Amino acid sequence: RLVPLKGLGRRLENDLVRADIPLKGEEFAAFVILAFVAAALLGLLVFGSVLNACLLAAPAAAAPVFYLRMAKARRxxxxxxxxxxxxxxxxxxxxxxxxxxxxxxxxxxxxxxxxxxxxxxxxxxxxxxxxxxxxxxxxxxxxxxxxxxxxxxxxxxxxxxxxxxxxxxxxxxxxxxxxxxxKGEIKILTAQGRISGLVVGLLPIGLLMVLLLINPGYMQDLFNNPMGIKLLAFAAVSEAIGLAAVKRIMNIEV
CATH class of the missing domain: 1.20.81 (Receptor-associated Protein)
Structure with a gap:
């Protein structure tokens, strides 16, 4: 009632049916929002930094969506x-x-x-x-x-x-x-390329998270400096383009 979720819920309804998850689209969208808010509050209490709280909340909100895609593909x-x-x-x-x-x-x-x-x-x-x-x-x-x-x-x-x-x-x-x-033969032949793309794509993100947890002050200049924020944005866009390109190359239609 507080957040207009009907439009978003209708778009999620078909995916939830295909994944055989007994939830309405609005309920799933509300669950994602609550996961983001709860993780952000937890990160703010633990780390005392809005940036670190957002870095913790983003994976928490993405986890239900990732699970939905995995469940749909598995079914x-x-x-x-x-x-x-x-x-x-x-x-x-x-x-x-x-x-x-x-x-x-x-x-x-x-x-x-x-x-x-x-x-x-x-x-x-x-x-x-x-x-x-x-x-x-x-x-x-x-x-x-x-x-x-x-x-x-x-x-x-x-x-x-x-x-x-x-x-x-x-x-x-x-x-x-x-x-x-x-399809099985193609999956075997492209396994090395898919794993390599996944490792290369997730390695910078994992390294950033580890450095923030071990020594937050070491990375503060990257977030406080305007040039550092631009570099982070450029890195995020490059990561997305690279992962999309690898997925497109490895996805062979039969």
Missing amino acids: LAAFNGQLCDALAMIANTLRAGFSFLQALEMVRKELPDPISKEFGRALQDLNLGVSVEDALQSMVERVKSDDLDLMVTAVIIQRQIGGNLAEILDKIAETIRERVRI
Whole structure:
């Protein structure tokens, strides 16, 4: 009520759903603000310096956001890892003479989370009268998986023009397995570059924090002098550009 968080909360809502974190967007934004304020007050009481308090509060506020991104990426990876099994189960269920909705129900019952929860939400939409195409498209919007988008597109096309859906799903599963294999090889080949970029990017920040804790007076001129503040700003911008460049180079789309 004190801080207008509705706009920010709406932007965070989809990320929280994809990460399977049972919080509203406004609640998560308020938690980040409270973490920043609490860490700033703690730093002010311990160090007695506004600058040191801000240096302590910034990581405290960034930690929930970092956790949200990690949880979202981890859940997406788990979903993609289960998708091939789901496609095989749907194809086998269709060959056994069951309907497509019964195949979705089988996936919801037999496979673990997170894929069972997402297919369960799609079945809930279908039970509420939503069409199959809209329910599957809503699932794609929630999950944001390229592999799931490929599957849903094939299902929608098959429902419009006909064809053997079980055979189509088998081919999609084979394509997804090949993509996963290629992504694994790329990840292995680029591991050294990604770790090197991370170490080089975090080393100056870690060294600055250590020097501030060991000998704060040694670094005071850098913060009190206008030229020192400009150098720090230039260093921060250079760090951000370097990390973004390394991430862009190492991120190979398959």
